[in-house]
Amino acid sequence: MKPEPDSETTQTPPADTPAADTPAAAEAQTPGGKKKRGGKRDDVALPALGLTGTLRWAWTQLTSMRTALFLLLLLAVAAVPGSLFPQRPANPGAVTQYLEDNPGSGPWLDRFQLFDVYSSAWFSAIYLLLFISLIGCVIPRAKVHWKALRSKPPRTPKKLSRLPEYGTLAVPAGTGLTAAEAARDAAQVLRKRGYRVEARDLDTDRPSVAAERGFAKETGNLVFHVSLIGVLASIAVGGLFGYNGQRIVVEGDTFVNTLVGYDTFSPGTNFAESQLAPYSITLDDFDVTFDRQSSTGNVQPLDFTASVTVKEDPNDEPRTETIKVNEPLTIGGTRVFLVGNGYAPVVTVRDGDGNIAFQGPVVGVPTDGVYTSLMVIKAPDAQPDQLGFVGFFLPTALVDGNGVSFSGDPDPVNPQLNLNSYYGDLGLDEGVPGNVFVLDTDDLTPLNNRDLDSGGIVLAMNQVQDLPDGKGSISFDGLLRYAALDIHYDPAKFAVLIFAVLSLTGLSASLFLARRRVWVRTGTNDDGRIMVEYGLLARGEDARLETEAEALRGLLEKKWMAGGAAPQEDGPDTLADASVAGSAGRTEESGKDD
Amino acid sequence: MPSIDYQLAEYSDLFMLLAAFTYTVAFLAFTWDLAKSSKTLRAIDQKAGTVQAAVPAKKAMVPAGAPTGPEGSNRQWDASSAALTADDAMGYTGERRNAARVAVALTVLGTLIHVAAVVSRGLAAHRVPWGNMYEFCTTGAMVVSIVFLLVLLRRDLRFLGTFVVGLVLIMMMAATIGFPTPVGHLIPALQSYWLIIHVSVAVIASALFTLTFAMSVLQLLQADREAKARAGGRERLGFLKIVPSAQSLETFSYRINAVAFVLWTFTLMAGSVWAEQAWGRYWGWDTKEVWTFVIWVVYAGYLHARATRGWTGTRAAWLSIVGYLCVVFNFTIVNVYFSGLHSYSGV
Numbered sequence: 001m002k003p004e005p006d007s008e009t010t011q012t013p014p015a016d017t018p019a020a021d022t023p024a025a026a027e028a029q030t031p032g033g034k035k036k037r038g039g040k041r042d043d044v045a046l047p048a049l050g051l052t053g054t055l056r057w058a059w060t061q062l063t064s065m066r067t068a069l070f071l072l073l074l075l076a077v078a079a080v081p082g083s084l085f086p087q088r089p090a091n092p093g094a095v096t097q098y099l100e101d102n103p104g105s106g107p108w109l110d111r112f113q114l115f116d117v118y119s120s121a122w123f124s125a126i127y128l129l130l131f132i133s134l135i136g137c138v139i140p141r142a143k144v145h146w147k148a149l150r151s152k153p154p155r156t157p158k159k160l161s162r163l164p165e166y167g168t169l170a171v172p173a174g175t176g177l178t179a180a181e182a183a184r185d186a187a188q189v190l191r192k193r194g195y196r197v198e199a200r201d202l203d204t205d206r207p208s209v210a211a212e213r214g215f216a217k218e219t220g221n222l223v224f225h226v227s228l229i230g231v232l233a234s235i236a237v238g239g240l241f242g243y244n245g246q247r248i249v250v251e252g253d254t255f256v257n258t259l260v261g262y263d264t265f266s267p268g269t270n271f272a273e274s275q276l277a278p279y280s281i282t283l284d285d286f287d288v289t290f291d292r293q294s295s296t297g298n299v300q301p302l303d304f305t306a307s308v309t310v311k312e313d314p315n316d317e318p319r320t321e322t323i324k325v326n327e328p329l330t331i332g333g334t335r336v337f338l339v340g341n342g343y344a345p346v347v348t349v350r351d352g353d354g355n356i357a358f359q360g361p362v363v364g365v366p367t368d369g370v371y372t373s374l375m376v377i378k379a380p381d382a383q384p385d386q387l388g389f390v391g392f393f394l395p396t397a398l399v400d401g402n403g404v405s406f407s408g409d410p411d412p413v414n415p416q417l418n419l420n421s422y423y424g425d426l427g428l429d430e431g432v433p434g435n436v437f438v439l440d441t442d443d444l445t446p447l448n449n450r451d452l453d454s455g456g457i458v459l460a461m462n463q464v465q466d467l468p469d470g471k472g473s474i475s476f477d478g479l480l481r482y483a484a485l486d487i488h489y490d491p492a493k494f495a496v497l498i499f500a501v502l503s504l505t506g507l508s509a510s511l512f513l514a515r516r517r518v519w520v521r522t523g524t525n526d527d528g529r530i531m532v533e534y535g536l537l538a539r540g541e542d543a544r545l546e547t548e549a550e551a552l553r554g555l556l557e558k559k560w561m562a563g564g565a566a567p568q569e570d571g572p573d574t575l576a577d578a579s580v581a582g583s584a585g586r587t588e589e590s591g592k593d594d
Numbered sequence: 595m596p597s598i599d600y601q602l603a604e605y606s607d608l609f610m611l612l613a614a615f616t617y618t619v620a621f622l623a624f625t626w627d628l629a630k631s632s633k634t635l636r637a638i639d640q641k642a643g644t645v646q647a648a649v650p651a652k653k654a655m656v657p658a659g660a661p662t663g664p665e666g667s668n669r670q671w672d673a674s675s676a677a678l679t680a681d682d683a684m685g686y687t688g689e690r691r692n693a694a695r696v697a698v699a700l701t702v703l704g705t706l707i708h709v710a711a712v713v714s715r716g717l718a719a720h721r722v723p724w725g726n727m728y729e730f731c732t733t734g735a736m737v738v739s740i741v742f743l744l745v746l747l748r749r750d751l752r753f754l755g756t757f758v759v760g761l762v763l764i765m766m767m768a769a770t771i772g773f774p775t776p777v778g779h780l781i782p783a784l785q786s787y788w789l790i791i792h793v794s795v796a797v798i799a800s801a802l803f804t805l806t807f808a809m810s811v812l813q814l815l816q817a818d819r820e821a822k823a824r825a826g827g828r829e830r831l832g833f834l835k836i837v838p839s840a841q842s843l844e845t846f847s848y849r850i851n852a853v854a855f856v857l858w859t860f861t862l863m864a865g866s867v868w869a870e871q872a873w874g875r876y877w878g879w880d881t882k883e884v885w886t887f888v889i890w891v892v893y894a895g896y897l898h899a900r901a902t903r904g905w906t907g908t909r910a911a912w913l914s915i916v917g918y919l920c921v922v923f924n925f926t927i928v929n930v931y932f933s934g935l936h937s938y939s940g941v
Contacts, residue, residue, distance in 0.1 A: 065902045069905065072895040073891075073895045076895065079884050080888060082884050089878075089879070118879050235877075300779070302781075325785070325872060326783070328874065488874035490876075493870065504856070504863060507859060508856050541848070543845070
């Protein structure tokens with residue numbers, strides 16, 4: 001991995017084809033140089049490579065730009081299936097459903113980890129290879145850059161006129177300026193403009209100044225890539241020590257931050273239960289505001305506010321807080337987010353013996369914008385038979401032309417429960433964890449539904465309905481709202497943010513800064529005029545090189561000709577001759593193109 | 595929450611319609627300019643052709659020049675048309691193109707009306723005018739035409755007019771026909787100052803990607819035409835004469851893409867910060883996040899391709915096109931058909 005030595009670049013500046021120094025060429029210097037070594041078939045395909053040789057070859061291949069590009073594009077393609085198939089971490093229920101609906105293809109998709117794309121072996125392999133390739137590219141580049149940072153600007157090329165930007169100035173005789181002073185002035189101007197400058201041959205008759213700027217471009221590039229590694233590492237740390245959990249809290253309920261307090265909990269690999277701060281959150285009230293002004297007639301939510309009482313510690317004084325969407329509550333090092341809400345009708349189920357088999361709020365799962373909520377009520381304690389109910393809660397029940405009930409508004413204007421009932425074995429006794437929001441009715445006997453003589457159960461608030469065959473009764477006693485809370489703890493998120501900001505800064509520097517070299521050579525003409533020639537060379541693509549040349553020219557003119565003497569544009573012939581004469585004592589190759 | 599001004603919203607709709615009509619006429623004028631200019635150029639070429647016929651050796655020399663690279667060969671080849679077309683630096687040449695002038699004037703007028711429409715929509719709702727698909731589309735289209743006009747101040751990109759104004763029209767049609775949404779308040783999930791930061795930058799980045807998409811398509815057509823011309827084949831797609839060389843299209847679209855990529859990176863990061871604020875995690879592979887990431891990676895690939903031997907030129911242009919198709923896919927299909935946390939965008 002040897003980029004072209006700087007001197008070489010400057011000795012043969014591409015006068016007519018600046019394209020040779022486009023980023024393609026400049027950036028490919030590093031990986032491209034490597035590629036040359038690894039890519040030459042004659043060198044590599046010969047048998048006597050040996051183990052180290054093979055490893056070296058593999059490393060060279062992996063860290064080449066071509067491979068990095070390939071891996072990048074592969075990463076883009078590999079990320080797509082995650083948006084096409086349901087993903088376990090985001091929506092485990094949807095995956096189960098998908099597997100049930102597609103018994104043929106589902107297991108095969110699962111075998112190829114298409115439901116866990118972002119933690120799958122193949123996705124991980126791609127990004128890990130990409131990052132290894134990145135590291136393999138960044139380290140040598142950093143070394144080269146470190147050297148470049150400490151090296152002096154490159155030697156002044158013999159023929160400045162061959163540089164992509166070239167110009168001459170002639171300072172009239174009699175100003176008292178000498179060639180060496182002119183060179184010093186030029187050096188000062190360049191230094192002020194942010195160039196790293198070295199004046200040379202000041203004691204000769206052809207002094208020159210070499211200047212270079214824009215090292216921050218490559219620094220930015222390196223910072224960007226290193227920061228990406230930092231982002232990945234921080235995410236990994238967050239995954240190790242962080243945790244998150246979900247809890248549905250009905251009005252009046254209290255969530256205590258212990259493992260049993262969560263409905264679902266995803267700990268990081270290194271999570272310990274002692275990490276949980278002993279705070280508690282009580283949902284006092286949940287307020288919802290809907291927009292009824294809308295001209296479409298669609299009612300859409302305007303505001304959700306959870307008013308809570310929190311205690312940092314069981315012995316602490318309680319204080320009141322609010323949680324809104326986009327306004328999480330920070331407590332005990334964690335953040336509590338409001339991610340959902342809905343209705344929890346309070347019901348009482350009595351069994352055939354007249355005893356209360358179930359009593360309390362039942363969380364309904366909203367299925368649309370008007371909170372038509374899916375209800376599942378399980379009463380495993382009912383005797384002699386366990387009872388189960390499935391149906392809908394309608395906040396504002398209306399009946400359409402076909403006699404089907406629907407909800408006309410998300411607010412509880414006419415709350416109503418529409419349920420089917422079943423009896424039999426609910427399947428809860430085997431200890432197999434089941435979804436509380438799903439009732440498997442396959443092995444149950446229907447008691448109430450629209451197709452039976454008994455009909456479906458329709459309950460308005462404060463109504464009771466007896467079940468057929470003396471199996472019991474169900475009553476709709478009240479209505480509460482609930483809030484779905486997500487509790488997150490991620491100790492590494494600030495590190496992620498810092499690395500992200502660093503990478504953005506680095507990226508901007510690497511894309512928008514220009515690395516440029518400027519040389520100025522001065523001399524005294526026979527008639528006493530001070531002749532100045534300058535040339536600019538961009539390393540990499542630089543659309544503003546011409547502007548920079550103009551700006552420099554303006555600054556030099558201002559420096560020497562502020563007295564009113566018109567700047568003289570001198571024919572390059574004079575200077576070209578002079579430059580040949582002036583460099584006679586030096587040993588560089590010259591006139592290659594002549 | 596202040597109530598919505600429906601009267602103003604109606605004016606907004608009216609302005610939107612007027613802007614679309616103005617753009618339509620501008621589109622026709624741009625197309626007329628392309629057709630007219632290429633006709634003029636053909637006439638010049640024919641004249642030059644009769645001269646060339648006298649020197650048959652000249653034609654054979656053109657393919658010989660090909661290996662020196664696209665830049666070198668084009669210059670020679672485009673020399674006859676240089677008087678009229680935007681040159682490789684895409685500066686203005688002082689040549690009068692009346693149809694193009696009318697087209698630009700109409701685009702300016704259309705954009706002003708469009709700005710009035712978008713601003714009145716925002717004022718009517720008392721919020722930023724990008725809270726649903728209709729508003730993303732119309733505001734995005736406005737940003738595209740503003741960016742186009744701003745670039746026109748510095749460069750002669752009038753050859754792009756047909757394509758850019760065409761895309762603006764498509765976006766406005768998609769908004770009014772595909773996602774018509776009456777003005778309304780923001781749902782709680784969108785009530786955040788991050789909406790202003792995240793979405794506005796995303797819209798600007800998308801507008802820039804729209805420009806480079808048009809340029810990349812032209813670049814491919816132009817590269818194909820250049821290759822055919824070098825091989826001495828018959829000339830088709832005459833309007834491309836008014837378009838700069840494939841090489842300079844590539845260089846310029848690279849510069850715009852670099853800016854757009856930085857903005858897209860910012861979009862992605864601001865989105866992450868907002869996601870952390872709203873949902874508790876900065877990245878969760880939600881469908882929208884997946885596609886934002888895919889777009890980012892594709893354009894990162896594009897930038898790397900430009901620095902990889904054998905991947906510049908046509909292949910890089912294809913990556914830029916694929917990236918833009920991903921942007922469009924992310925905006926339309928993902929918003930409308932994929933379920934995810936972002937699927938509240940007003941459809």
